[in-house]
Amino acid sequence: MRCFSCVKFCSKDVENCDDDVASNEVAVTVDERGNVCKDVTDSISGKMFSSQGADVAHSLTFRELAIATQNFKDDNLIGEGGFGSVYKGRLESGKIVAVKQLNLNGGQGNQEFIVEVLMLSLLRHSNLVTLTGYCADGDQRLLVYEYMPLGSLEDHLFDLEPNQEPLDWHTRLKVAVGTARGLEYLHCKANPPVIYRDLKSSNILLDNDFNPKLSDFGLAKLGPVGDNTHVSTRVMGTYGYCAPDYAMSGKLTIKSDIYSFGVVLLELVTGRKAIDMTKKPGEQNLVSWARPFLRDRKKFVQLVDPLLHGRFSARSVHNMVAVTAMCLQEQANFRPLIGDIVVALEYLASQAETFENHKRLTVDSQPSPSKQEEQHARDQST
Ligand SMILES: Nc1ncnc2c1ncn2[C@@H]1O[C@H](COP(=O)(O)OP(=O)(O)OP(=O)(O)O)[C@@H](O)[C@H]1O
Numbered sequence: 493m494r495c496f497s498c499v500k501f502c503s504k505d506v507e508n509c510d511d512d513v514a515s516n517e518v519a520v521t522v523d524e525r526g527n528v529c530k531d532v533t534d535s536i537s538g539k540m541f542s543s544q545g546a547d548v549a550h551s552l553t554f555r556e557l558a559i560a561t562q563n564f565k566d567d568n569l570i571g572e573g574g575f576g577s578v579y580k581g582r583l584e585s586g587k588i589v590a591v592k593q594l595n596l597n598g599g600q601g602n603q604e605f606i607v608e609v610l611m612l613s614l615l616r617h618s619n620l621v622t623l624t625g626y627c628a629d630g631d632q633r634l635l636v637y638e639y640m641p642l643g644s645l646e647d648h649l650f651d652l653e654p655n656q657e658p659l660d661w662h663t664r665l666k667v668a669v670g671t672a673r674g675l676e677y678l679h680c681k682a683n684p685p686v687i688y689r690d691l692k693s694s695n696i697l698l699d700n701d702f703n704p705k706l707s708d709f710g711l712a713k714l715g716p717v718g719d720n721t722h723v724s725t726r727v728m729g730t731y732g733y734c735a736p737d738y739a740m741s742g743k744l745t746i747k748s749d750i751y752s753f754g755v756v757l758l759e760l761v762t763g764r765k766a767i768d769m770t771k772k773p774g775e776q777n778l779v780s781w782a783r784p785f786l787r788d789r790k791k792f793v794q795l796v797d798p799l800l801h802g803r804f805s806a807r808s809v810h811n812m813v814a815v816t817a818m819c820l821q822e823q824a825n826f827r828p829l830i831g832d833i834v835v836a837l838e839y840l841a842s843q844a845e846t847f848e849n850h851k852r853l854t855v856d857s858q859p860s861p862s863k864q865e866e867q868h869a870r871d872q873s874t
Pocket residue numbers: 570571572573574575576577578590592621637638639640641643644646647694695697707708730
């Protein structure tokens with residue numbers, strides 16, 4: 493395999509992301525397609541990342557993780573994905589973590605493990621999940637992340653429990669902004685850029701304040717370097733989120749991520765899943781169902797999640813759907829760059845906050861129903 497000589501991950505734009513970028517610059521060898529080279533894989537189970545600071549991923553033994561999860565007890569199971577099961581655990585230090593035990597399907601699972609450890613060890617941003625540790629004991633491959641108490645965005649948008657509050661409009665915008673900032677870091681600030689490749693609502697994890705963090709970097713690729721505009725790969729990702737140009741050509745660009753981001757925005761607006769086989773034909777693929785609405789500005793508001801019960805500003809919805817439509821352009825060149833999306837969404841989120849505050853002030857200055865009732869009772873008695 494021909495490899496580039498060492499490629500360094502570092503910040504391109506330090507003034508804009510001082511807080512977010514780790515000072516550690518680690519040399520990584522990658523081949524021309526963005527794959528991590530075998531010699532690096534060998535160092536994963538060694539000391540490469542173990543002594544660079546408190547927040548750097550540590551190598552943990554299988555025994556430590558079995559103790560942390562009470563032997564992978566069913567009660568501690570918090571999720572299951574295509575690559576394995578996720579357990580809540582407590583490390584000896586007392587830190588609460590999420591432990592993902594990978595099913596190794598041949599070499600592919602191992603490759604994804606390696607990419608995930610490398611990517612998350614080298615990239616640091618407040619909108620990317622932190623990798624606390626990893627375990628490569630014998631055949632076992634486990635990833636240990638910071639625990640995200642509110643689970644994934646998917647858990648808050650779809651199939652809600654009867655007692656579960658739907659996300660309000662402002663929170664949806666907040667999630668959109670944080671997700672866009674995470675992607676902006678990958679596309680514009682990591683050097684070389686990173687194409688995430690698996691943006692979807694189940695990979696957006698939420699902290700207690702609904703701040704989103706991107707997780708699952710096993711499919712991420714180092715972006716094109718030099719004059720190249722794309723990297724060629726086997727088409728991977730998740731059906732329903734995958735850009736049509738990438739699906740057809742296998743040519744991966746940063747605009748493939750923008751399309752997937754558009755699908756997530758559409759899920760936030762509509763409360764519908766990217767793919768939902770329980771819906772009737774014609775409504776199962778969200779983007780195909782939404783196309784006629786996205787083409788006609790007068791129909792934008794019809795896309796909105798009925799669970800919002802009209803609690804949103806029509807202008808805000810209008811602008812959010814306009815951004816969504818741009819991200820979902822069939823032609824990759826016409827999709828916007830993530831930096832411009834961040835600016836647009838940040839503006840919308842700040843406006844939505846003002847709208848919420850204004851509404852709260854208006855409601856507070858009205859007599860509450862109970863006060864009205866008291867007044868009415870008093871009127872009756874005089
Ligand atoms: N760090 C974490 N903190 C809390 N919950 C988590 C964490 N990581 C994963 N989860 C939970 O586990 C679930 C499964 O995650 P996982 O990444 O294995 O699969 P997925 O994203 O649903 O699907 P896929 O395998 O296609 O990526 C998530 O949806 C989330 O609810």
